[in-house]
Amino acid sequence: MLKSVEDNETVPKSAACSFPGCCTPLAEGQLGRREFLKLVGFSTALVMSARLPVMAGPFETSDFNKLVPADKKLHPEWVKSLFERGSRTLYHGDDLKYIGMPVGGIGTGQLYLGGDGKLWHWDIFNQYVGTGAEHYAKPVEPSSPLEQGFAIQITSGNTPQTHALDKSGFFDISFSGQYPIGTIEYKDAAVPLAVTLEAFSPFIPLATDDSSLPVTVLHFTVKNTSNQSVEATLAGWLQNAVLLHNPWQDGIRHNRILHEDSITYLHCGVDKPAAPTLPAQPDIVFEDWNKDSYAGWTVEGTAFGKRPLKKSEIPDYQGDVGGEGDRLVNSHASAPGATIEAKDAQTGKLISKYFVIERNFINFWIGGGSHAGKTCLNLIVDGKAVCTATGANDNRMALQTLNVRGLKGKDAFLEIVDAETVAWGNIGVGQITFSDHPARAGALEELSDYGTMGLALIGNPAEHALAAAEKGGFSGREGNDASTPLSETLIGAVGRRLHLNPGQTTTVDFLLTWHFPNFELQGLGKVGRYYATRFDSAHAVARYVLNNFQRLTTQTRLWRDTWYDSTLPYWFLDRTFLNTSILATSTCYRFANGRFYAWEGVGCCPGTCTHVWHYAHAMARIFPDLERDLRERVDFGLALNPESGVSGFRAEFDRSLAVDGQSGTLLRAYREHQMSRDSSFLRRNWAHIKKAYEPLLKLDKNDDGVLEGPQMNTLDTAWYGKVAWLSSLYIAALHAGAEMAQEMGESDFAARCRTIAERGAKNITEQLFNGEYFLNKPVPQHLDAINSGSGCEIDQVFGQSWAFQVHLGRVLPVPQTRTALQSLWKYNFSPDVGPYREVHKPGRWYAMAGEAGLLMCTFPRADWDYEKAKGKGPEWAAGYFNECMSGFEYQAAGHMIWEGLVLEGLAVTRAVHDRYHGSRRNPWNEVECGDHYARSMASYGVFLAACGYEYHGPQGYLSFAPRLQAENFKAAFTTAEGWGSFAQQVQDNRTQAEIALKWGQLQLKTLVLTLPPQTQHSRVRVTLNGRAIKITQAVNDNRLRLTLATPLEIHAGQTMQVTFNHAKA
DSSP: OOOOOOTTTOOOTTTTTOTTTTTOOOSSSOHHHHHHHHHOOOOOOOOOOTTEEEEOOOOOOOTTTTTSSSOOOOOOOHHHHHSSOOOOOOOOOOGGTTTTEOOOOOOOEEEEEEEOOOEEEEOOOOOOOOOHHHHHSSSSOOOSSSSSSEEEEEEESSSEEEEETTTTOEEEEEEEETEEEEEEEEOOOOOEEEEEEEEOOOOTTTGGGSOOOOOEEEEEEEEEOOOSSSEEEEEEEEEEHHHHHHHSSSSSSEEEEEEEEEEEEEEEEEEEOOSSSSSSOOEEEEEESSSOOOOEEEEEEEETOOEEEEEEGGOGGOOOOOOSSSSEEEEETTSSSSSHHHHHHEEEEEOOOOHHHHEEEEEEEEEEEOOTTHHHHHHHEEEEEEEEOOOOSSSEEEEEEEGGGGGGEEEEEEEEEEESTTTTTOOEEEEEEESSTTOOOOGGGGGGGGGEEEEEEEESSSSSSEEEEHHHHHHHHOEEEEEEETTSOEEEEEEEEEEETTEEEEEEEEEEEEEOOOOOEETEEEEOTHHHOOSSSHHHHHHHHHHHHHHHHHHHHHHHHHSSSSOOHHHHHHHHHHHHGGGSSEEEOOOTTTTEOOOOOOBSSOOOOOHHTTTTTTHHHHHHHHHHIIIIIIIITTOOOOOTTOOTTTTTGSSSSSHHHHHHHHHHHHHHHHSSSSSSSHHHHHHHHHHTTTTHHHTTTTTTSOSSSSSEEESSSEEEEEEHHHHHHHHHHHHHHHHHHHHHOOHHOOOOOHHHHHHHHHHHHHBBBBBOOOOEEEGGTTTTOOTTTTTTEEETTTHHHHHHHOOOOOOHHHHHHHHHHHHHHHHHHHSHHHHHHSSOSSSSSSOTTTOOEEEEEOOOOOTOOHEEEEEEEEHHHHGGGOOOOOHHHHHHHHHHHHTOHHHHHHHHHHHHHHOOTTTTTTTTTOOOOOOSGGGGHHHHHHHHHHHHHHETTTTTEEEOOOSOOTTTEEEEOSSSEEEEEEEEEEEEEEEEEEEEEEEEEEEEEEEEEEEEEEEEEEEEEEEEEEEEEOEEEEEEEEEEEEEEEEEEEEETOEEEEEEEEEOOO
């Protein structure tokens, strides 16, 4: 139920996003104030964790007199660790608790690899999952709705010993996640075998379809660590979870073992039942609650009161509870108590009389909390709950069914349970009917979780294969076929027998595949899954992966190895790339028609929101075809108003203007052009791109480069007056427009864009820079609107940051921009945000007391404060100012690095990295308004800044200007058609740089490198695989520009080398 702000549970939903089930911004997050302080307290010596180095301090209370200490007191060892190469991150013990690394393909659902190697979450069945801000303060722990796992059984000796490949089977487990590959090592002194698991879904930059497969590869390496030979079997088991969420339907689960060339496949599906031989019997209404007592039921506790309620007696705030008839039971409305919390704190139980199960189904209306086992309706047979159902955290009841076909003739009773005392600690139940038909009968093949799934063993025929197995996979009924009623559990297993001599090692490969084509999205209808247009079953997916196994696995490992074969710190490589895994979560989808679509975070805020997604740089550089299609199909297609030029910031879900999203979309259009082989994308879309400038130009009525009027933006309200960060994005977009127009031969429009942009830079600097940073000047008639006033706001020079990402050069002057970033560091970066948040309470929790972060907006000047900034706006929106949101932090951190503030940029990035250490929460789930929040992919922009990377595919232009350890630098790069590694070494007045292409091809005409400071060069030599390449050269602003006499096409396996000498100028 929706509760009041005072209840400290939830507040009214943001006006910017009214999609049902989306995140609800909270006054203090879903962690109560007292609970928060009890949980973390305050810290004066900042040790992020026993497993992390001391970051800063020690601090005195006086250091926080201004809440954000000017002297950060960063510990020298911590600063040193920012730059050091370090070693790969290994998690052990308790640090494995929250780990969930996505291991599915792009847009295929969300499947996690846990810290101990167990697969969990299993959001592959097309069910809506809504998330909000709560999983930062209260991280999700592993759980699974189905039985699946792997184990090794040692059969040498008198008694078989079975060891599950998870924390229950091995004592010493370590996890290393180098996305896309997770590696788990299992060791135990009592076990003569050591096992290593590599789990991943094929992930090959630029090969989007091969990276969008509904498959998880599980590669096991088994080593005999003893001095005796060992006989063993490594087996995997899988529950047939087809129609997992519709077990009441009338169907038959089937498992089949398919023995084929090079693969043994456990195929899991559902068949329609045989036609009934007898006519259906009439329904029996077991309970309609149409009475003034609980006659026929035993009442326990206080929650259910003394009688069923009339719907008219339900409190108004619970809304229309739905269901048949006029009466129901509801443990919230009936409970004693004057407040919502008091009512939800009551508990109780209703127990029915015994009855004999005479029909195939029990149909009923149910609502309330979704607490399994605590707010539920249970069917009890022989003293056990054999079937159960809960509400969905919704007061409105839904019609559900229990499939009891296999229990006919049994004595049973029902119990309605409320044993939960926290939010949604209530249950509502309406009419209960016994029937031979499920309540929501329909064609099985049209249900959302209808499809197939399976587990494959690659290689020789499996020596161990059971269509019907017990949990654990080693026992069961012999045979290649098994079936059960849909309401019953069916597990199958496949495995490999092993003989290992002392010290011997062998490998075993499994594939987990799934195929659930019936995805439906509220507001868009039946949109389907792209993978289902390529494959007709999970078995077909397995066959494709098998037929391409060597290529898919080798190239996935090649990318992982190329990324980590770098001089950059391991922690930095982890954090700047791991958010790319968001593409393999339920934030992102590929519809059957090929459209890429995304929430902001899992299940939260629809429409691939422009003002969020333009922060995200990863997808454009790793899978640029998806971004090009998103621009062409959506932003400049179905979302574009052909009259106004507005590109609706949520496409079909909200067609209005967000000025930052509009500017960001125009900048992204230029980026997508740059990440193309040729100019065809720009030519096809130029008319619409040009049209999309009109609504921004309209807000700049006097062409002075500064936007005015209502400016809706990513902080979810319209701002007014002159806003530095919004206008800086606008002038960056104008620079991009000038470049695109010039390439399209429209010199007049190019000149207009440049002129306005130059005026804008001058006016923003003169009017909105206060000597320390850029600000927002609200207009007197709109002081009630949210604004940052003279506050120091995180995105204030965002336009320049974006410009660096797309090789636009300066759009704002250097001195003021660097000063603004230094002020952000001074006023907004706190090694401990606790003291600040203790004073500034509104806002959600994305950094806890004792954790560091870059605050969204602080108010260091006496003329403005939070209350003035809030105006009369909603607290949930103004509260954003007090938060630390990682996507914004990455944007600012990357910009700092571009501008030479390397320590500051690394420190901000590392602060986020440390907040998401495995000891605290899931490293692969950066939370904002929803899990796996898209803005977090701004982290890839920090990597690009560290490399000083610039690229323009149609012009054949590539450039590097490393910001870290330029004298000995190596890092991965991507281009329109290929990827590889760039390396640079400067030693003894000599620079040697090389481009080693690992995959695809690279069209190159111009390469730009950076000379060491205050030097001049001589004797440039360029070779491709040892063959000399003719060039011309020029130097401008310490940048060496090499133009090839003839454009080159470099192919995978080739290396281009540049060598030149230099001396002090």
